[in-house]
Amino acid sequence: MKKILAVVLSLVLMLSSFALLASAVQYNDIPCVIVPGIGQSRAWLVDENGEYVLNDSGEKIHCFPGNFDVQKILSDVAAPLATSVATQSDAGLSEALCASLEKAFEMNKTDDNAVPCGLVNVETYPHSLAECTDEQRQYIFDCIPMQRMGETIGFENMYYYAYNSFGNAIDMINGLYDFIQMVKQQTGKDKVNIIPISMGGALFNGLMDLHPEVANDLHRIIFVVPALNGSLIVSDIFERELAFLDADYLYSDFFDGILGESNASLIEVAIRVLPKDVLMSVLNNAVDMLIEKVFANCTGLWMLVPNNHYSKCVKNVLSDKSKAEVKRQTDIYHNAQSNSNKNILKFKSQGVEIFDVLGYDVPLYNVGNSWNSENADGVIHTFSTSIGAKMANVGETLPKDYKQQNPYCKPVKPVGFFERLMGAPSNTVVQCSDPSHNHISPDRVVDASTGLLPDHTFYFDNQPHATANQNDIIMKLCCELVETDRIKDVFTDENYPQFNVGRATKDLREKLLPAAEGVDTSALSEADRNELEQAVNDANAMLSRTIAVEGEAPAVEQRLRSILEKVGAVEAQGSALDSISPMVKLISNTLLEVGGANGFSDIPQELISKITGGNGEENPSENTDNGNSAQPANNTPAVTPTNTSTGTIPSGTAANNPKTTGDVSTGIYVSVAAFAAFSALATYKLKKKKEE
Numbered sequence: 001m002k003k004i005l006a007v008v009l010s011l012v013l014m015l016s017s018f019a020l021l022a023s024a025v026q027y028n029d030i031p032c033v034i035v036p037g038i039g040q041s042r043a044w045l046v047d048e049n050g051e052y053v054l055n056d057s058g059e060k061i062h063c064f065p066g067n068f069d070v071q072k073i074l075s076d077v078a079a080p081l082a083t084s085v086a087t088q089s090d091a092g093l094s095e096a097l098c099a100s101l102e103k104a105f106e107m108n109k110t111d112d113n114a115v116p117c118g119l120v121n122v123e124t125y126p127h128s129l130a131e132c133t134d135e136q137r138q139y140i141f142d143c144i145p146m147q148r149m150g151e152t153i154g155f156e157n158m159y160y161y162a163y164n165s166f167g168n169a170i171d172m173i174n175g176l177y178d179f180i181q182m183v184k185q186q187t188g189k190d191k192v193n194i195i196p197i198s199m200g201g202a203l204f205n206g207l208m209d210l211h212p213e214v215a216n217d218l219h220r221i222i223f224v225v226p227a228l229n230g231s232l233i234v235s236d237i238f239e240r241e242l243a244f245l246d247a248d249y250l251y252s253d254f255f256d257g258i259l260g261e262s263n264a265s266l267i268e269v270a271i272r273v274l275p276k277d278v279l280m281s282v283l284n285n286a287v288d289m290l291i292e293k294v295f296a297n298c299t300g301l302w303m304l305v306p307n308n309h310y311s312k313c314v315k316n317v318l319s320d321k322s323k324a325e326v327k328r329q330t331d332i333y334h335n336a337q338s339n340s341n342k343n344i345l346k347f348k349s350q351g352v353e354i355f356d357v358l359g360y361d362v363p364l365y366n367v368g369n370s371w372n373s374e375n376a377d378g379v380i381h382t383f384s385t386s387i388g389a390k391m392a393n394v395g396e397t398l399p400k401d402y403k404q405q406n407p408y409c410k411p412v413k414p415v416g417f418f419e420r421l422m423g424a425p426s427n428t429v430v431q432c433s434d435p436s437h438n439h440i441s442p443d444r445v446v447d448a449s450t451g452l453l454p455d456h457t458f459y460f461d462n463q464p465h466a467t468a469n470q471n472d473i474i475m476k477l478c479c480e481l482v483e484t485d486r487i488k489d490v491f492t493d494e495n496y497p498q499f500n501v502g503r504a505t506k507d508l509r510e511k512l513l514p515a516a517e518g519v520d521t522s523a524l525s526e527a528d529r530n531e532l533e534q535a536v537n538d539a540n541a542m543l544s545r546t547i548a549v550e551g552e553a554p555a556v557e558q559r560l561r562s563i564l565e566k567v568g569a570v571e572a573q574g575s576a577l578d579s580i581s582p583m584v585k586l587i588s589n590t591l592l593e594v595g596g597a598n599g600f601s602d603i604p605q606e607l608i609s610k611i612t613g614g615n616g617e618e619n620p621s622e623n624t625d626n627g628n629s630a631q632p633a634n635n636t637p638a639v640t641p642t643n644t645s646t647g648t649i650p651s652g653t654a655a656n657n658p659k660t661t662g663d664v665s666t667g668i669y670v671s672v673a674a675f676a677a678f679s680a681l682a683t684y685k686l687k688k689k690k691e692e
């Protein structure tokens with residue numbers, strides 16, 4: 001009996017260990033090529049001999065998006081700026097700024113043959129990540145944190161296609177094709193997976209069109225926030241539809257969108273040292289210079305022009321005969337971009353599995369006038385990243401009676417020739433396998449059925465483009481999709497649903513949790529020890545989940561940060577600037593309400609004395625009123641200059657006759673100039689601190 005039991009037991013043990021083996025994940029050994037986004041490749045400045053140019057600290061100089069030596073630019077423009085402020089005119093400021101900016105972008109210029117002519121050396125990796133140096137791998141994972149893939153499919157199967165973001169489009173596309181052939185050859189595999197990210201998506205359009213045979217080399221494509229139909233920011237630049245060229249917007253809201261409210265206020269006050277006309281002409285000249293001398297010939301940048309804006313952009317920028325060759329090349333890409341959907345479906349029909357991952361509900365950076373025209377991820381409008389999905393604008397929802405449109409859904413009865421003629425999808429474009437799928441997002445913003453790949457597109461609400469690489473869920477999902485073929489579509493795994501929520505957890509994972517690890521808990525009070533333990537548990541629990549909840553990540557991070565600050569494990573956030581920023585904001589708002597979108601000298605004299613507490617004829621009680629209320633006195637609209645849009649300078653102002661202005665305004669100019677210098681310096685320092 002005992003013997004039988006022993007045999008049974010050992011059998012059970014054997015079987016269970018088999019089961020264990022069977023349940024262990026079998027990872028692909030398919031190599032994976034990552035095609036990063038704009039600015040995610042290192043481009044170093046070199047001299048005529050190809051030697052690296054070093055800065056004062058002996059470091060190589062990075063050229064994306066230019067070589068910005070802020071100190072140098074400031075010293076270049078300091079003298080003309082001072083003269084321009086003193087004379088309230090453009091005393092060489094435009095010229096100095098343009099010259100300085102042109103120099104900063106010099107290495108990223110392209111000639112009329114669309115050939116980059118700067119001395120730039122792009123760091124490439126013509127081998128797997130296993131053969132990169134530790135420092136190179138560190139850089140690559142800083143850009144695209146997919147370390148986990150190295151542990152599953154092996155670093156020897158991971159490749160990173162670096163390219164010059166200001167390069168020639170056709171060369172970059174051909175380079176990608178050659179790179180894939182190289183990966184196949186080095187690994188001995190006949191197929192690769194590929195992850196085109198952001199601008200990498202644009203490159204991929206070109207690859208599909210110029211090298212259609214590459215379909216045979218591909219197993220899976222994982223598009224991540226891809227610029228498949230460009231970005232409206234780029235067409236706004238080429239069309240000169242720039243938000244900051246509108247003075248009313250410049251003085252009020254423009255900087256808020258870029259710098260955040262408190263820093264913006266500093267700048268909003270500082271720019272008033274110049275009259276509006278002067279400031280606007282300086283900005284216009286700088287924009288013209290950048291478009292003409294840096295952007296126009298760069299075919300890499302042209303890949304980011306949305307399809308339906310191409311003709312207008314060409315007309316604006318490439319209509320001159322001298323641009324014929326550039327236009328010939330951008331036409332080639334434009335054609336590839338126009339064929340994008342068709343090519344994606346063709347690749348699918350050839351057996352390539354295609355997925356798309358994107359964020360939505362973040363307004364475009366307010367650089368261009370299109371910024372609030374449609375849903376976006378901050379950098380690219382979602383029509384482009386989602387391959388055509390219909391969405392409500394940011395902050396809005398689809399109409400109440402909106403019904404899922406299912407343009408790519410399997411029809412209930414077979415589609416005949418006539419129906420197809422009338423626009424019904426043919427079988428090759430049926431991408432949603434079941435008409436009963438719900439493809440409307442829970443927040444009713446997205447109709448995913450209208451994107452080209454309804455069953456294979458993952459959406460992250462409130463996920464900015466710029467921090468998609470800080471979203472651990474997106475990185476994990478990408479790894480999952482290439483490590484095994486387990487996930488077939490958005491319905492395979494409820495832990496990776498079609499609709500998720502964005503989050504950024506880089507600080508939590510890379511700074512706070514490691515800092516918590518280093519805390520000597522025996523030295524803490526019991527209460528602090530418990531709080532730290534709880535906060536760490538919360539963080540780890542959240543990171544183990546792949547379904548995000550709105551607001552959870554910031555709350556979890558803040559809890560851990562607070563206790564770590566309390567026990568001295570991390571430095572407290574915030575700076576001296578924070579305490580003065582409410583004051584600056586108040587000044588800026590008051591200036592805007594009282595003086596409108598104007599330089600100081602454009603603001604009528606009596607208003608200046610009003611703002612400063614006035615030695616004019618105003619009655620004292622009114623001054624007190626202005627000083628105390630955040631909303632300036634009710635009567636101000638009546639005296640606010642109404643000519644802001646015409647740019648006319650009211651007569652009798654400092655600009656017209658600086659010499660006759662009284663001591664008050666001279667005092668204001670001096671103090672404002674000092675303040676402007678201080679605020680520019682402070683903002684720069686703050687920005688630098690943040691970058692560190």
Ligand SMILES: [Zn+2]
Nearest residue numbers: 432433437455
């Ligand atoms: Zn479906």
